[in-house]
Amino acid sequence: MESAAPNTERFYYGWVIVALAMMMHGLTTGGTNALYGVFALPLSEAFDLSRAAVLGATASVAMISSGLLSPFAGLWLSRYSPKKIILLGCLMLSGGYFAMTLVTTWWQMSIVYAVSWSMGNVLFGALAANTSVSNWFEAERGKALGIASIGMSFGSFSFPPIITWIIVNHGWRSAYAVLGCITLAAVPFILRWYRDRPDNADGTPQVRPPGGNHWKEILGSRDFWVIGLCISICFAGFNGVTINIIPMAVDRGFTPTSAAWLLSVAAAFGVVGKIVIGMSADKLGPRKALMIPLGLLVIACLLLRGNTPYWQMMVAAAFVGLSSGGAIPVWGALIGSYFGQQKFSQVMGMMNPLLVPLIVACAPFISWVKESTGSYNPALMAIIGFIAAAFALIPLLRPLKANN
Template structure:
């Protein structure tokens, strides 16, 4: 006793809930955005070959990109709260398209810093992770993790489709022409989709979260999953950014994002390079990277759903174990290591896949409200700083030591700390999903 149950329960619903259209559009948009984002791991080697730069110098372009998208996330979150995806995401597609075209003409490092790092990073932020994480949770309560998992699985499909295609395009037409092709893709696909179909919240269509009918909320299946509010005082707070940053949970989430992104961005930028160092051909490495992407898509859906059912903390730790196992496989590769590249792609892909739905779900469980977009955007700055450092330092350590071994050990420490801080944030102590019949027995 002593706990409260959310008012959102399974009642009469329309045959089809429009929230899933929003999720589908997010799937496509995120696939394009992150396919472009992670294709830099292929451009990375082509740019080094073209200009003769060190890996640290080339990595710094990606680091600037990550910091820019994280800082712009503050604006993206605020704009999503105020205007919604029909305005914010198309603006982002125009900015990103122009900047990719400018990147195709870059002749020096500072050109890359400005065109790709600063401005393309800002454009991606308006249509990528923090932007979608600001409005999709408003459409769902019971299936929040699953909905985010499906939308974020577009990231994996984007990696699967775009990264190998980018590799082939660079080989056939060069990296400059390939950036022009990507510029057209983002402008003519992602922009129109969001103008036509995206909506900020269910109330804009006279709907409720999950598509529930409030007049029949008591007619519930005995097997329904419902949201149990464990800490009513916390959940009833009208969370603003000022209130949030005064809490231990906020800083725990920020540090969890910092250390998690250190690992994910470091590995995803340097995985192809590390496999090439081990003797794989660049085309083969890009192929395994594509497998990582599609497995990651499955991991996003699987772990997003399981985080709803089993709890965010448990799934975070389980995903961390997969990440560690995958990095061990990457460490053990040599020219003739057989299945290790495949094992790396599967294990790391599964573990990495959990981050996209679980991180915003954890944050929404704790701080959901009218200012959630802004609060989550500030939390994502931790991820931006961690990701930029992980990407740059991994390249620097490769330059000075001749291998990625030191970086791998830092990844192990970072993933442990990320899991620890999620557990310290304790989203399950604020809200968690339970079976209705279990609640009735309490």
């Protein structure tokens, strides 16, 4: 396994890994999650399917497959060279894009998303990127994870308009081909600049026993379940509110254009949350920092109750962005602090499936409540109730240090 120079150099090489992780976040979030809706209409027309059926064959299949694959991917990243795993994931994701240019039936499309797309996204996406950063940082882990995750925001900003333009002017198959080329272009950067775990993280010597299968130990840990439940509640809450905030604004009489600006505000403040709240995880300890994104989401839900004016919805969108941005580095900081770098990838991989049910259910639940009752308020209060449960769980996390 490769090693890096200790942190006695003027420039710590871990920040190069952060830059590469930012690239990985941007390519996977921008090229996959941000584009499900972009491809829904052209694929529905091409295969004579409803948009719901297309999203089921792509987004739902990809999410379920990724959740099933994540525990194994986490084990591989802890046991083998992360560089080789990441290169394999990059090639598989790129291959999935190119395979989409050849599909002629909906079931072929579904297989591509279930295999190449999902495996590539897991081995090259957030799990691999967060593991890479955590391997190189100890004292500044939250800050480093927050900066790396800015790539998610950049990818979500840049990919949809570019890919939409290509689809309109050259067709959806050309768009997939371009995505394949862009992803493949990351290979030389990984080959040249990526290094595996250092001998020193933040200048602290690391004692690394051989990688192994820690599934029983992890599943038997109360901290694993508490972190997983708290993070799933947080992720589901801001994901559900984000998806429904545009319909919510339109229902209250605002134009679609004005409503779209709410997402822009949320995305912009998400960048701030990634950095500021990520740094707070280093200063306050991740257990206390976990309360910040949860608390911000409560404020957002309270602001969205009732027939709120537009400026109030803008403020709420800012709080949603801060919460969603901050939760990502806090999650990584929690896993790193409670389970250590050696188990980081395996724990995050095993925790991913716990996030899927609530995240998948929250957005349609909010819509169903609105259709059933004529108001979003009951759904928003239900989210606050879940967050209250998360706050009640936090004291169950064992204290690690005085500042945790």
